[in-house]
Amino acid sequence: EADIYQTPRYLVIGTGKKITLECSQTMGHDKMYWYQQDPGMELHLIHYSYGVNSTEKGDLSSESTVSRIRTEHFPLTLESARPSHTSQYLCASSEPGTGMNTEAFFGQGTRLTVV
Amino acid sequence: AQKVTQAQTEISVVEKEDVTLDCVYETRDTTYYLFWYKQPPSGELVFLIRRNSFDEQNEISGRYSWNFQKSTSSFNFTITASQVVDSAVYFCALSERGGSEKLVFGKGTKLTVNP
Numbered sequence: 378e379a380d381i382y383q384t385p386r387y388l389v390i391g392t393g394k395k396i397t398l399e400c401s402q403t404m405g406h407d408k409m410y411w412y413q414q415d416p417g418m419e420l421h422l423i424h425y426s427y428g429v430n431s432t433e434k435g436d437l438s439s440e441s442t443v444s445r446i447r448t449e450h451f452p453l454t455l456e457s458a459r460p461s462h463t464s465q466y467l468c469a470s471s472e473p474g475t476g477m478n479t480e481a482f483f484g485q486g487t488r489l490t491v492v
Numbered sequence: 493a494q495k496v497t498q499a500q501t502e503i504s505v506v507e508k509e510d511v512t513l514d515c516v517y518e519t520r521d522t523t524y525y526l527f528w529y530k531q532p533p534s535g536e537l538v539f540l541i542r543r544n545s546f547d548e549q550n551e552i553s554g555r556y557s558w559n560f561q562k563s564t565s566s567f568n569f570t571i572t573a574s575q576v577v578d579s580a581v582y583f584c585a586l587s588e589r590g591g592s593e594k595l596v597f598g599k600g601t602k603l604t605v606n607p
Contacts, residue, residue, distance in 0.1 A: 386535075410595075412595075412597075418581060418599060418600040418602070419597060419598075419599045419600065420583065420595075420597040421597075422594070422595065436594075436596070465535065467535075467536075467537065469537070480527075480539045480542060481539070481595065482539070483529075483536050483537035483538075483539075484536060485534060485535050485536040486535040486536060488535070
């Protein structure tokens with residue numbers, strides 16, 4: 378069973394608020410990712426990290442930012458939330474590859490609603 | 493550019509029926525990896541299978557089976573004797589060599605198995 382945790386599971390906030398979505402994993406994985414899943418169910422990569430102090434933007438442009446100060450922790454921040462940010466955010470991690478893709482373990486997601 | 497197409501948005505079957513979920517992919521790479529994930533109502537993504545582009549062997553795991561055909565760029569998923577617990581959204585995903593951070597997902601197929 379995957380040991381990757383996201384908090385909160387559900388969040389309803391007002392426009393303009395700053396929020397941080399937490400993601401932690403206890404598997405010692407170097408690679409971590411954030412995916413955004415819109416109401417139409419499609420998932421898009423918005424951020425990823427290869428390790429501490431490494432962050433990259435994904436395929437889908439996002440106004441959110443991430444940080445990776447510790448291996449196990451990969452929080453996502455929205456400085457000023459808007460209704461267009463309403464979505465589910467899924468965090469994932471995977472082991473370092475050795476030329477082979479490895480399985481990505483996903484958290485349960487944070488369902489964010491901005492009103 | 494990579495693309496994954498799951499043409500079936502929703503499928504509804506009666507318990508014990510067999511059901512096949514279609515997945516068609518596009519990539520210019522010769523080395524790539526294909527995945528299937530299950531997303532139950534609880535929200536997390538559950539890994540089901542990974543296949544690399546050099547291995548076209550079909551795979552069977554209990555009631556699940558996968559048919560990979562490079563000639564048609566398809567990676568279809570069949571559930572035999574479906575059960576109510578199989579109800580979920582199923583995602584097909586693709587990544588090129590270099591790690592699962594580049595997972596490109598299809599839009600998902602929502603499967604409902606009725607008793």
